[in-house]
Amino acid sequence: MKNVVLAVIFLAILTPLRALGADFSGQWTLDSSASESMTPIFDMQEVSWAKRQMASTLDKSFAIVQGADRMTVTYSNALGTIDQVLLFNNQPHTTRNPAGQNVTLKTQWRGETLVSSGSTPVGEAGTGIVTASRTLSQDGNTLNVTINLKSGDQNATVKRVFRRVQ
Numbered sequence: 001m002k003n004v005v006l007a008v009i010f011l012a013i014l015t016p017l018r019a020l021g022a023d024f025s026g027q028w029t030l031d032s033s034a035s036e037s038m039t040p041i042f043d044m045q046e047v048s049w050a051k052r053q054m055a056s057t058l059d060k061s062f063a064i065v066q067g068a069d070r071m072t073v074t075y076s077n078a079l080g081t082i083d084q085v086l087l088f089n090n091q092p093h094t095t096r097n098p099a100g101q102n103v104t105l106k107t108q109w110r111g112e113t114l115v116s117s118g119s120t121p122v123g124e125a126g127t128g129i130v131t132a133s134r135t136l137s138q139d140g141n142t143l144n145v146t147i148n149l150k151s152g153d154q155n156a157t158v159k160r161v162f163r164r165v166q
Helices: 002-019 039-044 049-055
Strands: 026-030 061-066 070-077 080-087 093-096 102-110 113-122 126-136 142-151 154-164
Touching: 039 142, 039 154, 080 093, 080 102, 113 142
Parallel strands: none
Antiparallel strands: 026 061, 026 154, 061 070, 070 080, 093 102, 102 113, 113 126, 126 142, 142 154
16 A cells, blocks of 8 residues: 555656656757758748848757746847747747747647747738747757748748757
8 A cells, every 4th residue: 555655646746747848958059950941931931131141040059948837948149148938828928039029929738849839920011820849859869849830821841950068
């Protein structure tokens, strides 16, 4: 009986930890050779060549601090230091993207995948829905981010791969 009680206590302790999903905490850097170009998404958003050049430097490395109910992604780039806070409650929350712009996102766990989505400007006067799905490799050293942009009948998906900095 004592072993059953200990097993139940052990499961009760682990269950909330499991509910958190993967732990993305750490320093990450882009693996350019394993990642796809952002061109399809930039094309849909009608981003100019000059802005594409600047944007290509914005998310190459970042740090993540993850807690029970949120994750803070800190980007340090030419624009300075930008904190993007993602709340895991699937409720709309305003945060900043890597370019420093305010965006409203909803973020939730879907198993081991952390999914954020929200509206974003597309083209001159349009809007679209951007979704970012984040997963970790089995060994925890590779962060896979799939970004999807939908606007009307247009759809673009890009896969980005980041490696944990040891």
